[in-house]
Amino acid sequence: MNRSPLAIWATLVAGTMVAVWLIGSSYLGLRAADVVRSQAEREYANESQRLTANAGDLTKPTIAAALEQPTEETTFYNTFRGWCEKEDVRLTRYTTQPRDPVDQAAGQKVKPRVVTVVLEAHYPNIRRALLQMERGPRLVNISRAEWQRAESGRTKLTLTLTRYVAPSP
Numbered sequence: 001m002n003r004s005p006l007a008i009w010a011t012l013v014a015g016t017m018v019a020v021w022l023i024g025s026s027y028l029g030l031r032a033a034d035v036v037r038s039q040a041e042r043e044y045a046n047e048s049q050r051l052t053a054n055a056g057d058l059t060k061p062t063i064a065a066a067l068e069q070p071t072e073e074t075t076f077y078n079t080f081r082g083w084c085e086k087e088d089v090r091l092t093r094y095t096t097q098p099r100d101p102v103d104q105a106a107g108q109k110v111k112p113r114v115v116t117v118v119l120e121a122h123y124p125n126i127r128r129a130l131l132q133m134e135r136g137p138r139l140v141n142i143s144r145a146e147w148q149r150a151e152s153g154r155t156k157l158t159l160t161l162t163r164y165v166a167p168s169p
Contacts, residue, residue, distance in 0.1 A: 119156070
């Protein structure tokens with residue numbers, strides 16, 4: 001098939017224009033991805049700074065076991081409830097598990113105290129409340145965690161927490 005030089009030239013120009021358009025589109029797409037990535041990085045940095053600022057003093061030592069006193073349970077409950085309230089987390093259930101009589105009779109120095117809590121909030125709020133607990137003054141072990149979606153679209157988290165007490169001197 002014989003083509004005129006004008007038809008060949010028009011085909012080359014059209015092909016070049018399509019190639020330039022495709023290159024420009026992918027450049028703009030990459031540029032948009034860079035903008036989204038940098039925005040996400042800024043949001044992550046801001047959230048990290050806010051969590052670090054609200055976490056308390058990290059130089060304070062962690063108390064491995066509180067002294068066994070009549071007010072120990074109430075003190076822990078009020079502290080935990082404070083962390084939840086600060087981060088707008090609803091504490092819907094707080095259940096203390098019975099103490100094991102075998103542990104009490106064995107004469108152990110440090111005894112575990114187990115509690116089951118149910119929290120309900122948006123995921124970032126629960127995360128911040130758990131960070132408060134992690135960086136708090138007491139050693140608290142999370143031995144079980146169960147995540148569920150609540151009816152309200154929020155996150156429902158059931159935790160089994162273990163803290164430790166030592167006999168008073």
